[in-house]
Amino acid sequence: MSVRNRILVLVSAVVALAVVAVASVLHASARAQRRDQAQPGGPRVTAGPVALTDSGRMIFRNMAWGPHRDELTSVPATDPSGPRTASHIKCLRFYAASGTGVCLQAVHGPVSDTYRAVILDSRLRITAHYDVPGIPSRARVSPTGRFAAWTAFVGGDSYAGTDFSTRTAIVDTRTGTYIPSLETFRIEKDGRTYRSPDVNFWGVTFVPDDRTFYATLATKGHTYLVRGDLRSRTVTTVHANVECPSLSPDGTRIAYKKRVAGLPKDAPWRLYVLDLRTLRETPLAESRSVDDQAVWRDDHTLVYALPGDYGADLHQLPSDGTGTPHRITTAAVSPAYVH
Amino acid sequence: MYVADSRGHAPALPAAPAQDAPAPSADDAARPSPAGRRLAAIAPTVFALGAVSLITDVSSEMVTAVLPLYLVAGLGLSPLGFGLLDGVYNGFSALVRLVGGHLADRGGGRHKWVAGLGYGVSALCKPLLLVAHTLTPIGLVLAADRTGKGLRTAPRDALISLSSSPESRGRAFGVHRAMDTAGALLGPLAAFLILRATVDGYDAVFTVSFCVAVVGVLVLVLFVPGGARGRASEGTTPDGDAGDVRPSLRAALALLRVRGLRRITVCALLLGLATVSDSFVYLLLQRRLGVPDRWFALLPLGTAAAFLLLALPLGRLADRVGRGRVFLAGHGALLLAYALLLTGGRTTALSAAVLLLHGAFYAATDGVLMAAASGSVPPQLRSSGLALVQTGQAAARFACSLGFGAAWTLWGDRTALGLSTAALAACTAAAVLLRPDREGVHEPEGVRSPEGDRSPEGVS
Known part of the structure; x- marks a missing residue:
């Protein structure tokens, strides 16, 4: 084949492939536009005032299609599937307690998105913001409203691509003291100082004393529940195979996801509750794999997200292993209850 | 087809691209x-x-x-x-x-x-x-x-x-x-x-x-x-020593007996054993030189940019002064990068210098090693020979990553880095003694000097 023919073959192939490529991009962008229109039968969402002090309400990220998609919205805690009030603040992950909120949001740059954590006051005004080095995953505020923590997934090595690590940060919203990574804390494991390049932390939950927290530590393929001390900057292992701990309001139990043997590797977790005094584990009555940091609605009820038609739905379950789970609302994630 | x-009818003369x-x-x-x-x-x-x-x-x-x-x-x-x-x-x-x-x-x-x-x-x-x-x-x-x-x-x-x-x-x-x-x-x-x-x-x-x-x-x-076929019978430039080798599995394995290739492979292995993987380099940049989190995902781009800019100039340099020499100098750049990481100075310039040296290391070693190894493998076995060198190097680097991770766990990042720096210095010195630069262009390829035959053996 002559050079001319070969170039002709290449050019016609490139044209055909370019048509396919452009069509796929147009198709995807048309689909993206549909998400900005409200779906018939979806929850009713209207703009209105949302405050972190509206007691008796649940505040969460609204995932229903329409103009208020991804905004913080609130509903009465007793009627979670009722009409939603939207705040205009967009968050990927959210949590709030005692009038302080933390919102992990995307910042659209010229090429790719970056992420930041913003600290919100009770009227949802931004009081501080911090760079988040990867895809937001977990967010928590201490029961007193003083400390905020968040976790992001970091895919650092562009050649490996699948090499994931996490970065967990804690900030004192009162003093502004900022700990960009828990990996600077001294780790005490089995009574000894422990070091490893593969250490990862995620899923912080705070004790009301404004000094102690719990989190997940992962290293060498195992996960541990650690108790952290913000003053001595140490963490100590407490229990094995615990991810995304969530401390009960009375401070006696940890709800968490446990990796259970024999389950598929992309859905390996079951919800458990750990009694911190006896270290006794109680499996909960949820038969699906839960990948969320559960929220305690009160001392006896847990709320968590499961995948749903519009991203995620919220479900509720007793914390003592009894009962059956039931869905409380659709197209919602990252709930926080205002007491 | x-x-x-x-192509079969038009023999390619490599030196005459026209x-x-x-x-x-x-x-x-x-x-x-x-x-x-x-x-x-x-x-x-x-x-x-x-x-x-x-x-x-x-x-x-x-x-x-x-x-x-x-x-x-x-x-x-x-x-x-x-x-x-x-x-x-x-x-x-x-x-x-x-x-x-x-x-x-x-x-x-x-x-x-x-x-x-x-x-x-x-x-x-x-x-x-x-x-x-x-x-x-x-x-x-x-x-x-x-x-x-x-x-x-x-x-x-x-x-x-x-x-x-x-x-x-x-x-x-x-x-x-x-x-x-x-x-x-x-x-x-x-x-x-x-x-x-x-x-x-x-x-x-x-x-x-x-x-x-x-x-x-x-x-x-x-x-x-x-x-x-056209290329393999490149009559104008004797390329490799065994002109009529048949590409069998046995012949491929026998390549390890070819002195020149063995010397290059041993060098690549030795130096690979002290080459810390990229992800560790970026982790060290963050831990020791305090690169902010928001830059973390961009660090590989820094290395790639330096690699891109330096690949051609260093390849040309390798043709002029000897590939082995440039290959060793590349590891010198890596050694310098380790040393900068060891200083723990928290300035942007230092981090940029580490990335530049890291990219220079790749530019001076990645393609250059293949160019050097090519000279010691007959054309009929070229692909097997290059695969052998690449695999040996990859295996050595993998072993280094395991060792580095273990050292970090036992003694912390500073000590692990110090040990790697010492190991890289030692391996570079050993490689200098092995003189992979013997494969440079100054010596007609395929012609083994008697002196070359007496080069160190049993170093593996």
Whole structure:
């Protein structure tokens, strides 16, 4: 084949492939536009005032299609599937307690998105913001409203691509003291100082004393529940195979996801509750794999997200292993209850 | 096939690219611009292979760049706690590379078709990503993608070396590596622009990536000459010592008895044993030099940019002063990078210097090693020989990563880095004694000096 023919073959192939490529991009962008229109039968969402002090309400990220998609919205805690009030603040992950909120949001740059954590006051005004080095995953505020923590997934090595690590940060919203990574804390494991390049932390939950927290530590393929001390900057292992701990309001139990043997590797977790005094584990009555940091609605009820038609739905379950789970609302994630 | 046939009748004289007509880049070489004159010695085949690599890297880096976001935000998976590709796969991929190298040599040089198979497998993996929605199938698709990469690397490098004259091989590999890295830099940019236009349109990214990969395969099929017979009987430049070696498995293994290649392999192994993996370098940059979190994801781009800029100049330098010398100097750059990391000074300039040295290390070693090894392997076994060196180096680096991780766990990052620095200094010194620079252009290749025969043995 002559050079001319070969170039002709290449050019016609490139044209055909370019048509396919452009069509796929147009198709995807048309689909993206549909998400900005409200779906018939979806929850009713209207703009209105949302405050972190509206007691008796649940505040969460609204995932229903329409103009208020991804905004913080609130509903009465007793009627979670009722009409939603939207705040205009967009968050990927959210949590709030005692009038302080933390919102992990995307910042659209010229090429790719970056992420930041913003600290919100009770009227949802931004009081501080911090760079988040990867895809937001977990967010928590201490029961007193003083400390905020968040976790992001970091895919650092562009050649490996699948090499994931996490970065967990804690900030004192009162003093502004900022700990960009828990990996600077001294780790005490089995009574000894422990070091490893593969250490990862995620899923912080705070004790009301404004000094102690719990989190997940992962290293060498195992996960541990650690108790952290913000003053001595140490963490100590407490229990094995615990991810995304969530401390009960009375401070006696940890709800968490446990990796259970024999389950598929992309859905390996079951919800458990750990009694911190006896270290006794109680499996909960949820038969699906839960990948969320559960929220305690009160001392006896847990709320968590499961995948749903519009991203995620919220479900509720007793914390003592009894009962059956039931869905409380659709197209919602990252709930926080205002007491 | 027709391309291969036409090539069979037109013997390519590597030193005279003007006669190597079919590729369009022959026109570039003839253009009387200064750049054209400078690159005149680069065979069109090398440009064609560079274009294939550039296009393929755009395609594969598009996927790599969005994959974490896709898994976490698109599919809602938590990929932490287990690698998608584990250590077992590393062993398998080494085997694939050796097999690819060997297959390419058999039957009188099927480099183009084995490389084409590798590029094709990787291209076909892209649409599969559209239907794989859970971790296990995604892991399998990625494994298949890397298998394709493993298959094609050695035959492609063999093609580059076979289509360039021994004196200009460093430059040829430099051109190729620069084009390859340019693709790796453009891919993520393209992917993020598509994501921006489509709001989470991962399917569009994968579809476009597939289309781009197909173009890469087409360029290979249309513009890279196949059938190595013309090249293998390059009568003008005696290339390698055994002129009539048959490409059997036995002959491939017997390559380890070839003094020159063994010396290069031992050097690559020794130095590989002290080469800390990229991810550790970036982790150290962050821990010891205090690179802020928001820059972390961009660190590999720094290395790639330095690699891109320096690949050609250092390849040319290697042709002039000796490939072994530049290869060793590259490890000197790495040694300096380690030393800078050890200082723990928290300035931006220091971090930039580490990335520059890290990129210079790749520019002085990656293609240069292939150029150096090419001189010690007869053309009939070129692909097997290069695969052998690459695999040995990869295995040594993997061992180093394990050792480095263990040292970090036992003694902390500073001590682990100190040990690696000492090990790299020792290995570089040992490699200097082995004198891989003997393979430089000043010594006619294929002619072994008696002195060369008495070089250190039993060092393995």
